[in-house]
Amino acid sequence: MYVRDHQRPAFHKALGVDPDWYAHEVFTKTSKLSEQIFPITLDIDHPRWQRGLVRLQKANADLARAKTQSGFGAAVSRLTSQARAAAAFVSLFTIPAKTHRVPVSTRLEPAY
Numbered sequence: 001m002y003v004r005d006h007q008r009p010a011f012h013k014a015l016g017v018d019p020d021w022y023a024h025e026v027f028t029k030t031s032k033l034s035e036q037i038f039p040i041t042l043d044i045d046h047p048r049w050q051r052g053l054v055r056l057q058k059a060n061a062d063l064a065r066a067k068t069q070s071g072f073g074a075a076v077s078r079l080t081s082q083a084r085a086a087a088a089f090v091s092l093f094t095i096p097a098k099t100h101r102v103p104v105s106t107r108l109e110p111a112y
Contacts, residue, residue: 001026002053003060023053040097052092059085 005012005019012019027044034041043049063081066074 003057006057006061007064035100036103039102040099043095043098046095048091048095052088052095055088056085056092059088 002019002023005023009019012022024044027042031041031044059081063078063085066077066081069077
């Protein structure tokens with residue numbers, strides 16, 4: 001979601017919404033809802049979380065730019081962008097999850 005939202009700056013500008021703020025709001029609300037059902041949630045407060053999202057988004061933007069080019073330099077750029085994206089994904093994936101007790105009643109209540 002974070003990466004996709006940053007690919008559409010004109011859309012978010014037209015809405016008057018900062019994509020970073022929007023992503024944080026969505027992740028926060030989704031995590032609060034998930035706590036009502038699941039015994040683990042993503043640790044979106046972990047120091048690597050935001051840095052990983054930014055790294056993944058930058059690698060994706062570089063990859064998209066490299067795909068519009070041709071030649072050996074573009075091929076190298078594509079490979080390095082893919083490697084950076086993979087490293088950012090692994091970094092995000094290895095953030096330990098938060099554990100908590102599932103409420104007795106697993107009824108979803110609004111988180112907003």
